Amino acid sequence: MTEPQKDPLVLFMPSGRRARFAKGTPVLEAARQLGVYIESVCGGRGICGRCQIEVEEGHFAKHGISSSPAHLTGVTEAENRYSEKRVLAAGRRLSCQALVDGDLVVDVPQDVQINRQIVRKRAETRHIERDPATRLCYVEVEEPDMEKPLGDADRLLQALSGEWQLENPRIETRLLPDVQRLLREGEWKVTCAVHDDGDGPLVTAIWPGFHNIACGIAVDIGSTTIAAHLSSMLSGRTLASAGAPNPQIRFGEDLMSRVSYVMMNPEGRAAMTKAVREAVGQLIAQLVSGAGVSQEDVIEATFVANPIMHHLFLGIDPTELGGAPFALAVSGAVAFPARDIGLPVNEGARVYVLPCIAGHVGADAAAVTLSEGPHRAEDITLVVDVGTNAEIVLGNKHRLLAASSPTGPAFEGAEISGGQRAAPGAIERVRIDPETLEPRVKVIGGEEWSNEDGFDKVMEDVGVTGICGSGIIEVVGEMYLAGIIDEDGVIDGRLAETSDRIQASGRTFSYLLWRGGEAARSQEIKILQTDIRAIQLAKAALYAGVRLLMDKLELESVEAIKLAGAFGSYIDPKYAMLIGLIPDCRLDKVKGVGNAAGTGARMALLNRGHRREIEEVVRKIEKIETALEPRFQEHFVAAMAFPNKAHAFPHLAEAVKLPARKVLAEAEGGGRRRRGGRRGTR
Numbered sequence: 001m002t003e004p005q006k007d008p009l010v011l012f013m014p015s016g017r018r019a020r021f022a023k024g025t026p027v028l029e030a031a032r033q034l035g036v037y038i039e040s041v042c043g044g045r046g047i048c049g050r051c052q053i054e055v056e057e058g059h060f061a062k063h064g065i066s067s068s069p070a071h072l073t074g075v076t077e078a079e080n081r082y083s084e085k086r087v088l089a090a091g092r093r094l095s096c097q098a099l100v101d102g103d104l105v106v107d108v109p110q111d112v113q114i115n116r117q118i119v120r121k122r123a124e125t126r127h128i129e130r131d132p133a134t135r136l137c138y139v140e141v142e143e144p145d146m147e148k149p150l151g152d153a154d155r156l157l158q159a160l161s162g163e164w165q166l167e168n169p170r171i172e173t174r175l176l177p178d179v180q181r182l183l184r185e186g187e188w189k190v191t192c193a194v195h196d197d198g199d200g201p202l203v204t205a206i207w208p209g210f211h212n213i214a215c216g217i218a219v220d221i222g223s224t225t226i227a228a229h230l231s232s233m234l235s236g237r238t239l240a241s242a243g244a245p246n247p248q249i250r251f252g253e254d255l256m257s258r259v260s261y262v263m264m265n266p267e268g269r270a271a272m273t274k275a276v277r278e279a280v281g282q283l284i285a286q287l288v289s290g291a292g293v294s295q296e297d298v299i300e301a302t303f304v305a306n307p308i309m310h311h312l313f314l315g316i317d318p319t320e321l322g323g324a325p326f327a328l329a330v331s332g333a334v335a336f337p338a339r340d341i342g343l344p345v346n347e348g349a350r351v352y353v354l355p356c357i358a359g360h361v362g363a364d365a366a367a368v369t370l371s372e373g374p375h376r377a378e379d380i381t382l383v384v385d386v387g388t389n390a391e392i393v394l395g396n397k398h399r400l401l402a403a404s405s406p407t408g409p410a411f412e413g414a415e416i417s418g419g420q421r422a423a424p425g426a427i428e429r430v431r432i433d434p435e436t437l438e439p440r441v442k443v444i445g446g447e448e449w450s451n452e453d454g455f456d457k458v459m460e461d462v463g464v465t466g467i468c469g470s471g472i473i474e475v476v477g478e479m480y481l482a483g484i485i486d487e488d489g490v491i492d493g494r495l496a497e498t499s500d501r502i503q504a505s506g507r508t509f510s511y512l513l514w515r516g517g518e519a520a521r522s523q524e525i526k527i528l529q530t531d532i533r534a535i536q537l538a539k540a541a542l543y544a545g546v547r548l549l550m551d552k553l554e555l556e557s558v559e560a561i562k563l564a565g566a567f568g569s570y571i572d573p574k575y576a577m578l579i580g581l582i583p584d585c586r587l588d589k590v591k592g593v594g595n596a597a598g599t600g601a602r603m604a605l606l607n608r609g610h611r612r613e614i615e616e617v618v619r620k621i622e623k624i625e626t627a628l629e630p631r632f633q634e635h636f637v638a639a640m641a642f643p644n645k646a647h648a649f650p651h652l653a654e655a656v657k658l659p660a661r662k663v664l665a666e667a668e669g670g671g672r673r674r675r676g677g678r679r680g681t682r
């Protein structure tokens with residue numbers, strides 16, 4: 001007796017989802033049934049080209065599948081027509097046309113490019129699976145008939161429901177006056193933007209005929225900079241990125257001074273809201289014109305920001321965030337039509353603002369969490385976004401804590417005598433010879449160290465103008481290693497006898513890092529005792545915050561550290577650990593993760609599942625208010641020392657020969673707690 005023939009097995013990559021499907025099933029349909037997102041604008045008519053796939057050739061032993069492009073039915077008329085007009089790359093098929101005819105391993109490529117005027121401006125680093133809240137749906141609508149007195153809009157909704165399996169679609173009342181004109185203009189064919197973020201499908205925009213462009217904007221509103229990314233909602237590509245200074249700076253340099261401005265000036269809140277919205281509007285205009293698309297094509301936008309920026313953007317008075325209990329007006333995600341705040345995008349576009357974690361830990365930290373995914377990992381991960389206020393998230397998939405710590409602006413170069421923002425000419429790397437105490441430096445904008453051939457050219461090009469955050473951390477770390485400062489951060493004046501780099505400055509001493517000189521843009525740069533103190537205060541605040549969270553999880557060390565933000569990307573993990581900014585960890589497990597807040601905003605833009613994911617994580621995350629914790633002060637005092645007065649740094653000690661330390665009160669007592677343990681996190 002012959003065995004009954006099994007249906008072909010179809011496996012989708014990269015998701016790995018698989019199932020058996022009857023021969024003759026369109027690949028697009030198989031994908032839908034498995035929840036694999038493949039874009040389709042034309043509803044399977046073979047005209048939009050969004051549904052492209054590739055079939056792998058070969059035997060995949062792990063999956064038990066012998067796959068071949070020949071296991072699809074032949075190329076259809078529609079595919080031939082499509083490739084006459086547009087380029088269908090070799091090996092690609094339209095999944096709405098190709099039918100399953102044997103076992104398949106199907107690859108869903110991430111680079112489906114239809115409109116050639118759209119260019120990729122920036123390397124894409126993250127694959128984000130797409131399932132956007134708004135999508136384009138092309139429909140052909142029945143013409144009116146005396147026998148059937150159904151309205152034009154009703155027939156449009158009927159067509160959407162039939163062709164796109166939309167349940168009870170609705171249409172924005174705002175669009176009703178245009179429906180008849182648009183249907184006739186498009187000869188009864190239209191493309192609708194349909195928004196469905198869990199509240200039922202709603203038509204938010206209509207184009208006559210076939211429309212094949214849809215974009216979204218992801219924006220990170222920082223206190224100093226606003227960064228925005230324009231993505232294709234159809235391919236997921238980032239089409240353009242741009243940044244601009246936050247114009248609210250004119251109302252106050254830091255967050256608290258902006259809150260004070262609102263408190264002191266009756267018109268302050270409105271003026272700051274207007275300023276930030278206008279700046280966002282200008283960025284959007286710049287992005288769409290750079291990418292060669294229209295503002296009308298922007299149908300979704302996501303926003304992340306710290307709590308005060310979040311409130312001001314939404315037009316909410318941030319005064320309550322200025323003091324305990326730091327009450328947020330709204331902490332959950334906020335969604336509304338973009339026209340409510342006058343953004344220059346399609347009138348039907350929708351805005352989604354990610355949730356805030358706490359009064360000090362904003363939607364930007366939520367976006368960083370979404371991007372770095374400590375809640376998806378087994379390893380205990382510390383995620384730190386270092387800014388004037390460091391936002392800290394610690395834990396794993398079983399338990400997650402969040403807090404913020406007031407680090408102040410020292411790491412951004414403020415409050416440091418020779419400090420400056422990271423810009424060409426700023427010292428970013430420092431090495432000090434422990435014998436001679438002579439330094440060598442590298443500046444932003446130059447490749448060579450100051451003792452190498454070619455540095456003359458660097459001096460000509462950018463000069464040496466100051467020291468930025470990463471340089472400050474390195475110089476302090478190197479001064480500690482060279483014995484110029486002791487573990488309490490005191491500059492050793494006795495060294496002045498042997499090195500002219502150590503100089504008396506009033507009752508304390510300083511270290512001459514750069515002599516300055518004749519050349520233009522060659523400033524003398526000294527590290528003063530007060531600079532060392534400012535760094536100690538900043539790093540102790542961050543470390544104490546982290547340590548409090550570690551206490552809660554009963555941890556002695558963490559398994560991975562991710563440093564978010566521009567600063568986090570440039571600091572050398574070894575030096576960050578050496579000065580005790582972050583706790584001990586395997587050095588290869590400490591990584592700068594760049595603009596994680598922007599990545600999180602893009603994830604929420606391109607996939608509504610990520611919105612539900614972060615909403616749930618934020619609900620569950622435990623919020624710790626560092627100011628209220630009795631042990632904060634104790635940790636802070638211990639963390640003033642280099643690297644720390646109370647805690648051992650065994651992983652660091654393996655990588656760097658640390659100077660002998662006077663006191664290590666709890667180092668031996670570390671055994672009382674579990675090193676890298678996870679009690680309480682399962």
Ligand code: FES
Nearest residue numbers: 040046048049096
């Ligand atoms: S769905 Fe449009 S071409 Fe296949």
